[in-house]
Amino acid sequence: MDLTRRELLKLFGTATAGLAMGGLSACDIPLWVRDDAIPVDSWHKSVCRFCGSGCGVQVGLREGRVVNVEGDQAAWNRGRLCIKGLLNREILYVRDRALHPMIRSQGRLVRASWDDAMAAAADGFQRAIEEEGPDSVAYYGSGQLFTQESYTANKLFKAGIGTNNVDGNPRLCMASAAAGYTSVFGADEPSGCYEDIEHATLFFIIGANMAECHPVIWERVMDRVRTNPGTRIIAVDPRRTPTTRHADQHLQLRAGTDVALLNALCHELIRTELIDREFVEDYISFRRGAPDSAPLAYEDFVAFLDDYAPERVAELCGLGVEEIREVAQWFGTAEAVMSFWTMGLNQQSHGTAANRMMMALHLISGQIGRPGATPFSLTGQPNAGGGVRDAGALSHTLPAGRVVANPEHRAEMEEAWGVPPGSIAPEPGYHAIALFEAMLTGDVRAALVMCTNPAHSLPNADRYRPGMDRTFLVVADAIYPSHTAEHADVFLPAAMWTEKEGVFSQSERRYHLVEKLVEPPGEARSDLDILVDFADRLGHGDLIVNRTPETIWDEWRRISAGTYYDFSGITYERLRREPGLIWPCPDEDHPGTCRRYVPGEDPLAGMSGRADFYGRPDGRALVFLSDQLPFRENTDEEYPWILNTGRRLEHWHTSTITGLVPQLAEIETDYLEIHPTDARRIGVERDDPVHVVSRRGTVTLRARPSDRVRPATVFAPFHSIDRLVNVATIEETDPISFEPEYKRCAVRVERAPAGAMS
Ligand SMILES: Nc1nc2c(c(=O)[nH]1)N[C@H]1C(S)=C(S)[C@@H](COP(=O)(O)OP(=O)(O)OC[C@H]3O[C@@H](n4cnc5c(=O)[nH]c(N)nc54)[C@H](O)[C@@H]3O)O[C@H]1N2
Ligand SMILES: Nc1nc2c(c(=O)[nH]1)N[C@H]1C(S)=C(S)[C@@H](COP(=O)(O)OP(=O)(O)OC[C@H]3O[C@@H](n4cnc5c(=O)[nH]c(N)nc54)[C@H](O)[C@@H]3O)O[C@H]1N2
Ligand code: SF4
Numbered sequence: 001m002d003l004t005r006r007e008l009l010k011l012f013g014t015a016t017a018g019l020a021m022g023g024l025s026a027c028d029i030p031l032w033v034r035d036d037a038i039p040v041d042s043w044h045k046s047v048c049r050f051c052g053s054g055c056g057v058q059v060g061l062r063e064g065r066v067v068n069v070e071g072d073q074a075a076w077n078r079g080r081l082c083i084k085g086l087l088n089r090e091i092l093y094v095r096d097r098a099l100h101p102m103i104r105s106q107g108r109l110v111r112a113s114w115d116d117a118m119a120a121a122a123d124g125f126q127r128a129i130e131e132e133g134p135d136s137v138a139y140y141g142s143g144q145l146f147t148q149e150s151y152t153a154n155k156l157f158k159a160g161i162g163t164n165n166v167d168g169n170p171r172l173c174m175a176s177a178a179a180g181y182t183s184v185f186g187a188d189e190p191s192g193c194y195e196d197i198e199h200a201t202l203f204f205i206i207g208a209n210m211a212e213c214h215p216v217i218w219e220r221v222m223d224r225v226r227t228n229p230g231t232r233i234i235a236v237d238p239r240r241t242p243t244t245r246h247a248d249q250h251l252q253l254r255a256g257t258d259v260a261l262l263n264a265l266c267h268e269l270i271r272t273e274l275i276d277r278e279f280v281e282d283y284i285s286f287r288r289g290a291p292d293s294a295p296l297a298y299e300d301f302v303a304f305l306d307d308y309a310p311e312r313v314a315e316l317c318g319l320g321v322e323e324i325r326e327v328a329q330w331f332g333t334a335e336a337v338m339s340f341w342t343m344g345l346n347q348q349s350h351g352t353a354a355n356r357m358m359m360a361l362h363l364i365s366g367q368i369g370r371p372g373a374t375p376f377s378l379t380g381q382p383n384a385g386g387g388v389r390d391a392g393a394l395s396h397t398l399p400a401g402r403v404v405a406n407p408e409h410r411a412e413m414e415e416a417w418g419v420p421p422g423s424i425a426p427e428p429g430y431h432a433i434a435l436f437e438a439m440l441t442g443d444v445r446a447a448l449v450m451c452t453n454p455a456h457s458l459p460n461a462d463r464y465r466p467g468m469d470r471t472f473l474v475v476a477d478a479i480y481p482s483h484t485a486e487h488a489d490v491f492l493p494a495a496m497w498t499e500k501e502g503v504f505s506q507s508e509r510r511y512h513l514v515e516k517l518v519e520p521p522g523e524a525r526s527d528l529d530i531l532v533d534f535a536d537r538l539g540h541g542d543l544i545v546n547r548t549p550e551t552i553w554d555e556w557r558r559i560s561a562g563t564y565y566d567f568s569g570i571t572y573e574r575l576r577r578e579p580g581l582i583w584p585c586p587d588e589d590h591p592g593t594c595r596r597y598v599p600g601e602d603p604l605a606g607m608s609g610r611a612d613f614y615g616r617p618d619g620r621a622l623v624f625l626s627d628q629l630p631f632r633e634n635t636d637e638e639y640p641w642i643l644n645t646g647r648r649l650e651h652w653h654t655s656t657i658t659g660l661v662p663q664l665a666e667i668e669t670d671y672l673e674i675h676p677t678d679a680r681r682i683g684v685e686r687d688d689p690v691h692v693v694s695r696r697g698t699v700t701l702r703a704r705p706s707d708r709v710r711p712a713t714v715f716a717p718f719h720s721i722d723r724l725v726n727v728a729t730i731e732e733t734d735p736i737s738f739e740p741e742y743k744r745c746a747v748r749v750e751r752a753p754a755g756a757m758s
């Protein structure tokens with residue numbers, strides 16, 4: 001299954017004799033530095049198209065085309081890239097780039113002019129708005145759009161059209177992290193930065209497969225471990241992965257029991273007096289439920305944790321009492337702990353609670369605000385942070401930490417956007433799952449889907465297809481066809497990556513610029529151009545006063561001034577010059593802030609003490625008493641196993657892009673990791689077809705007997721276009737963040753007839 005270095009080189013063929021790789025010694029994931037064999041005319045600074053690590057790249061052009069990409073030595077990644085980063089050079093030129101607008105006519109999408117397509121799109125929206133009001137339309141966006149694009153869509157829908165039905169794929173991804181940070185610190189986004197890696201003595205990695213999903217950050221962790229031998233890694237994941245392989249201690253817990261485990265670790269830290277009492281007294285308050293609920297005392301927290309003593313939860317978690325105790329001991333005695341987590345925590349029905357507990361673990365042990373000590377949630381997409389979380393492009397949020405439900409926040413944004421008081425509706429709109437439910441019922445009649453492929457990526461995906469058919473759907477995508485385009489009434493071809501210009505933000509709050517370097521293919525246009533045109537046609541042209549990436553950035557920069565998200569010092573001119581800047585950055589001479597909330601380091605914090613959690617009225621962070629919730633879907637005789645889903649290194653999500661890159665197309669996505677004893681029990685061997693059956697649907701995959709998974713659990717990546725794993729996953733969500741539980745549902749696995757995969 002794992003590609004070896006030799007296999008990868010073979011994929012690149014003889015043309016890549018000059019391919020240089022690094023970083024293989026400790027980690028088995030190849031890192032690509034550059035391909036010297038390809039001549040270029042000029043090099044240009046940019047950012048990788050793919051993950052939220054946000055690697056800086058240099059893009060090599062020849063005759064108006066991107067021909068080579070290498071890691072930017074001046075950026076945080078110091079010249080390193082993973083295989084997807086290197087293959088940025090291929091992505092603009094894949095087969096199936098969308099070239100022309102299309103309109104559905106007699107059941108088929110047929111080529112149309114831009115003018116006709118945009119007129120049809122506006123007409124469909126206008127009709128729904130006139131007949132059923134603004135809440136009958138919606139925008140479903142993406143953490144892969146530029147900030148200027150998400151910001152403009154948000155403004156158009158919330159302040160122009162007057163609906164808060166603005167959501168997107170970050171709901172499927174970072175919503176639990178955002179809810180966690182916002183409730184604990186009163187402001188979103190991690191407080192630390194990548195540089196903390198060089199100071200940490202313990203890495204606590206939970207629900208994240210960094211070696212495959214954030215490979216270049218992972219390599220920096222490996223560097224730290226290699227150069228500082230005492231540094232240890234704890235990994236918490238129900239699966240064995242290329243990440244857990246390097247852990248000094250791997251807690252292979254039962255899926256979905258993280259809150260119980262994290263509570264047990266807190267219990268153990270308190271029992272062994274490894275907490276920071278002074279920090280607890282000076283900087284923490286305790287709550288149960290909402291942030292504005294009645295304050296509780298430290299003693300309440302201690303009493304609450306009684307139920308979570310290691311000996312009480314070990315069985316539930318499928319772990320040994322001593323393992324839990326040892327991990328707590330390591331955590332409590334380490335000089336500096338840096339924790340990383342991603343979807344293994346966020347995509348759970350207790351995702352927000354798990355995020356809060358990760359922050360609690362750091363807060364009670366004082367592992368925050370010092371170099372190397374930080375609870376750091378990794379962002380998945382290249383701009384879910386800046387474009388969607390910071391810019392408030394979710395159904396309940398407004399820019400720079402404001403929320404729809406707060407009348408003062410609405411008034412501030414109405415003033416900033418120059419619209420009459422009352423323009424922004426007072427109720428949050430539909431979150432992602434509710435939005436697609438509303439398409440099923442007909443409550444949402446028209447929707448714009450931009451830079452995301454929900455018919456593939458939503459949980460219980462087939463459930464939502466009839467709703468997408470029923471809805472007047474406008475789809476803007478760089479690739480055609482796709483599962484979502486099948487439901488489009490109007491299809492708009494989009495420019496991508498360096499065919500357009502805008503700002504991305506990476507996991508460490510670093511904003512950086514992607515400049516336009518080449519022309520888009522065919523008639524494709526940037527998403528920003530599409531949005532501006534759409535606004536004009538809907539009669540909201542006056543609202544979109546700024547219409548270029550640079551002027552929109554300046555507008556958004558001004559709106560951020562004086563907020564907890566202040567990046568007003570990050571000018572375009574600086575972005576052009578520097579490999580990104582980390583906010584807060586309140587003036588043009590400010591170098592950016594690595595560690596937030598730290599007096600003397602964060603310009604927004606007070607000047608004394610160990611921390612100033614200024615997002616909260618009293619400057620104290622909150623520790624929540626969070627119970628382990630019951631599972632949403634239990635196993636039973638009919639569905640006895642747990643299905644876990646996720647990613648592999650070489651592919652990106654719905655593989656519309658990576659599936660077309662020749663070097664990656666052969667790397668398979670349609671397999672099921674199944675424990676060897678389970679495979680024997682149902683009589684299947686490697687490559688035999690199996691049906692994975694849930695209460696919602698069946699997907700047929702190739703069996704991969706492997707002890708990577710625990711018995712009675714199976715794992716499949718969700719990349720395959722032909723074999724949609726999401727027909728089986730469950731649409732249940734976390735009660736606070738409304739993020740779906742992709743990581744856990746009940747299934748049975750059956751041997752399928754030979755030929756079932758053909
Ligand atoms: N190669 C590649 N990299 C990517 C992406 C990609 O598509 N391909 N996508 C990007 C995006 S948008 C995202 S969100 C990130 C996702 O990055 P990750 O979250 O690291 O990736 P996943 O594979 O979704 O899940 C991570 C791990 O969670 C574990 N897990 C499952 N259930 C549980 C549980 O109950 N508890 C715990 N503790 N762990 C559990 C899984 O076994 C899996 O190993 O990756 C980003 N990077
Ligand atoms: N089973 C399962 N399902 C999951 C997850 C999981 O772990 N398990 N993870 C969830 C998570 S964390 C995420 S982030 C989502 C991702 O789910 P999606 O967002 O649906 O997946 P992508 O393939 O990234 O979709 C991006 C689309 O935008 C197109 N595109 C690329 N660049 C551009 C551009 O510049 N403009 C436009 N208009 N289009 C462009 C691509 O061709 C592609 O169709 O999946 C979620 N679904
Ligand atoms: S780690 Fe992420 S940002 Fe860096 S090269 Fe790989 S995909 Fe791109």
Ligand SMILES: [Mo]
Nearest residue numbers: 172173380381
């Ligand atoms: Mo994601």
